[in-house]
Amino acid sequence: NSALHLVFDQGMVELAQAVSADTSVALFKFFEHFPLSSLASLLATILVITFFVTSSDSGSLVVDMLTSGAGEGDSPVWQRIFWSVTEGAIAAALLLAGGLVALQTATIASALPFTVVMLLMCWGLLRALRLEIVRKVSLKEAMLAPRIAHNPVPWQKRLARIIKHPNHEEVLTFIEHTVTQAMQQVAAEFEKRELQARVNNDDQDRTWLEVAHGDEIDFFYSVHLRPYEPPSFVMRDVTPRRNEALRYYRAEVYLKEGGQDYDVMGWTIDQLIADIIDQYEKHMHFLDAVRLGKSER
Incomplete structure (x- = not known):
């Protein structure tokens, strides 16, 4: 100016x-x-x-x-x-x-x-968005097989599990033992049905189950150890060192498309297996929707 x-x-x-x-x-x-x-x-x-x-x-x-x-x-x-x-x-x-x-x-x-790379990125983004739409629609339409609950968890234990804020070692032990055992049992069952499945873990405090589906999208179910800040009612009048000690952790489920924002800490092996099967059933419904979309083109 x-x-x-x-x-x-x-x-x-x-x-x-x-x-x-x-x-x-x-x-x-x-x-x-x-x-x-x-x-x-x-x-x-x-x-x-x-x-x-x-x-x-x-x-x-x-x-x-x-x-x-x-x-x-x-x-x-x-x-x-x-x-x-x-x-x-x-x-x-x-x-x-x-x-x-x-x-x-x-x-x-x-x-x-x-410019060519950016055009390819745009094309890839468009494909990913279309695939995500198919996934969302297929998950809404998925009709899971009915399950009969065996040995339901008493409500007192559920409440205690919700209120409890486990530390790093507790969640890590849960992932290394309970989660791994559940995944290994499911992987063994997949192998019996001639599907390639493997259970792996790494130094980032996570364990995952992967089921190969050839040219189609593989099924991936992972449990990650994720830190969280303590609730506000716990953090009052504490020093930074104490605040760090009060940090708690969750065992959260991740699928191929990312985190599912729910915690499986404290679940039994049977409950974990049921959740894996539920997610796999949704994944198969998604693959059916993808095949149907390709056949209609």
């Missing part, structure tokens, strides 16, 4: 002419019409340098992470320095060869292949 005021209201057309001649000095020409122009130009230069340095640092960090592999921990310092120096050298060479125009041209040319 100030620049427009200077040009249109005060008739300083030389400012517009200077900008038209060289846009790189536009900001500094603008500062010349204000007090302390030298200080303002110095601050602007520092800000511009900071912007480019931080942008280059971020770009080098991303390239370094991509080349070193995500999830592999911190990459070597020399590797980060290498990418930073390489990026700066390429930019300097382009500036020396053809100035800002050459740098802009190289940027646009290098970004062109990513």
Whole structure:
């Protein structure tokens, strides 16, 4: 607004002419019409340098992470320095060869292949959204086989399980023993029916059952250990260390599409098996809906 005021209201057309001649000095020409122009130009230069340095640092960090592999921990310092120096050298060479125009041209040319990648990403997103719609509809229409409850849990035990806030070791022990045993029994039954099933775990405190379905979407049922902050009525007047000690954990179910937001901590093996079978039955109904959709195209 100030620049427009200077040009249109005060008739300083030389400012517009200077900008038209060289846009790189536009900001500094603008500062010349204000007090302390030298200080303002110095601050602007520092800000511009900071912007480019931080942008280059971020770009080098991303390239370094991509080349070193995500999830592999911190990459070597020399590797980060290498990418930073390489990026700066390429930019300097382009500036020396053809100035800002050459740098802009190289940027646009290098970004062109990513257009194809983005188009493929859009196509993949569209397919995923259509598949998600089929999944939602199929789950609503799924008619699960009726189950007769055996040895129902007394309501007192259910209430105690809801109120109790188990610690890390309790939930981890439950996953490593009860959950694993339930999954192994189900996997063994799948194997008897000539379906490839396997039970695995990792160092991220999770155990999962995976049933292969060939070219179709595999069934995946996982139980993760997930931390939660203690309730507000427990957190009153406690120190940060005490607050950390009061953190509790849940054994939550995850499927192929993500977390299901329910806790199975304290369930019996039979209850876990029943839940796995329920989820598998829904998964099979979903696969039937996908096959039907493909046949109607």
